[in-house]
Amino acid sequence: MRVITPLQALPLDQLRQRSSTKWRKFGDDVLPLFVAETDYPQAPAIREALSRAVASGDTGYTPPEPGVADAYAGFAERRFGWTVDPGRIRTTCDVMMAVVELLRRVTAPGDRVIINPPVYPPFFDVVPEAGAVVESVPLVDTGAGWELDLVGIEAALAAGARAVLLCNPHNPTGTVHSRETLATLADLAERYGATVISDEIHAPLTNLGATFTPFLDASPVAARVGYAVVSASKAFNLAGLKCALMVTADDATSALVRELPDEIEWRTGLFGAISAVAAFSPESDAWLDAQLAALDANRLLLRELLGEHVPGARYRVPDAGFLAWVDLTSLGWGDDPAEKIRREARVAVLQGPFFGVEGNGHVRINFGCSPDVLTEAVRRIGSLVG
Ligand SMILES: Cc1ncc(COP(=O)(O)O)c(C=O)c1O
Structure with a gap:
């Protein structure tokens, strides 16, 4: 069986030199896990x-x-x-x-x-x-x-x-x-x-x-x-x-x-x-497989991290993509927990209500980033849990 080495995301100091929405919408004190951009180095062929x-x-x-x-x-x-x-x-x-x-x-x-x-x-x-x-x-x-x-x-x-x-x-x-x-x-x-x-x-x-x-x-x-x-x-x-x-x-x-x-x-x-x-x-197939391996690890890491730091969160590991749909209703942070999370934890996640009323109490977290960034983001969110 071919062993696939997971792709490594770029370090934050390099990512912050990017000029896309993900890196320019908020200040450097905010970890941006909102918009659907990923943090990996570009595929060599591209x-x-x-x-x-x-x-x-x-x-x-x-x-x-x-x-x-x-x-x-x-x-x-x-x-x-x-x-x-x-x-x-x-x-x-x-x-x-x-x-x-x-x-x-x-x-x-x-x-x-x-x-x-x-x-x-x-x-x-x-x-x-x-x-x-x-x-x-x-x-x-x-x-x-x-x-x-x-x-x-x-x-x-x-x-x-x-x-x-x-x-x-x-x-x-x-x-x-x-x-x-x-x-x-x-x-x-x-x-x-x-x-x-x-x-x-x-x-x-x-x-x-x-x-x-x-x-x-x-x-x-x-x-x-x-x-x-x-x-x-x-x-x-x-x-x-x-x-x-x-x-x-x-x-x-x-x-x-x-x-x-x-x-x-x-x-x-x-x-x-x-x-x-x-x-x-x-x-580009090998690059894509390496990215999929990185995302596979992150989607599981997120489950562990939420279990440890935000035990009230409800999250099902997705079968595709780099986006996690997380139900924070039980924390009592209102219909739009993303607001509190950005203001108080300095992590930008996407507002659940944007996805329809079914998204009240939810946030969408982009885990197309390094395990370190994901860990720090969830730790920061966890620090708000009373
Ligand atoms: C389901 C879905 N469709 C479309 C888009 C946007 O695609 P485009 O920028 O090509 O319009 C996104 C972006 O995240 C998406 O998640």
Whole structure:
């Protein structure tokens, strides 16, 4: 068996030289575990590709076929066993813009779109941005994990909802939806003439012990009713570079994407495309595995740390991603414990209520950092426990 050495996060003094939101929003006395950026050194293939581009002044417009679709098709085959036709992929600048543009075309103004809170906060904003209306069908807490409420989703579709904006894997719970769940969702969508848009940005970060099912690969029906939006930006920390892919698996859905205005594709960042090609290439697989090993250790370390320092916290180890959904209700710190934690412990975590009312009393902790930073952050939070 191949031994994977976990990737080591950069030290804080180096990270504080970064100029991204994570490092500039708060002062140096605050440990930033809020926004979804990670603290690892960049994958070598990406570093080299971007360095070459900077050195040659390669800073113009993105060409029609920058190689991203082919690179992604290779990645999907290697990592998920999913065969994707590169001819059925188009790029744009980021995942949320892809979602808005797709929603605009599969809904009419005023249509209802189902989302499953607690969920990535911008889902609440992109639906109205596309002229539609949010219909919340919260995840079900099974006691052991979270699941889509397929009964609730069916009721909403039967009552006229036109689309489901799915988070697969789910942010903030790290839930990796099962093939059966996704296939049933697809059947429901087809029965009621609705569309599923599956945001799969966290998919490359599925823990090595779990199995990610791409929505379009869940069943032949899913391939007909769905659009997937993917990106290298979470797994490879490329959010500032702007490149996302709209993936389809059927003639009608491919035609809709092909007929999107060219302007949408022109918004793809050239550095985003260059880095996505490097990220999705086989050369970056070992780096990704090393990062997954580091995240696997951290998600378990967090459980230990919370048990020791914040025993009232409720946390389930996620199956994907670098985000932990932590229920602090029992501590009596109110609906929005993140405020108190930032003010009094100098740790920035993301506010649970941003994810919907289901997030009251919760925080989201980004553990894509060094074990030392994670330990210090939880120790600081623990110092507030009376
Ligand atoms: C589920 C989900 N979708 C989309 C995004 C943002 O993607 P982008 O910056 O490409 O719009 C994030 C960022 O954390 C996310 O968690």
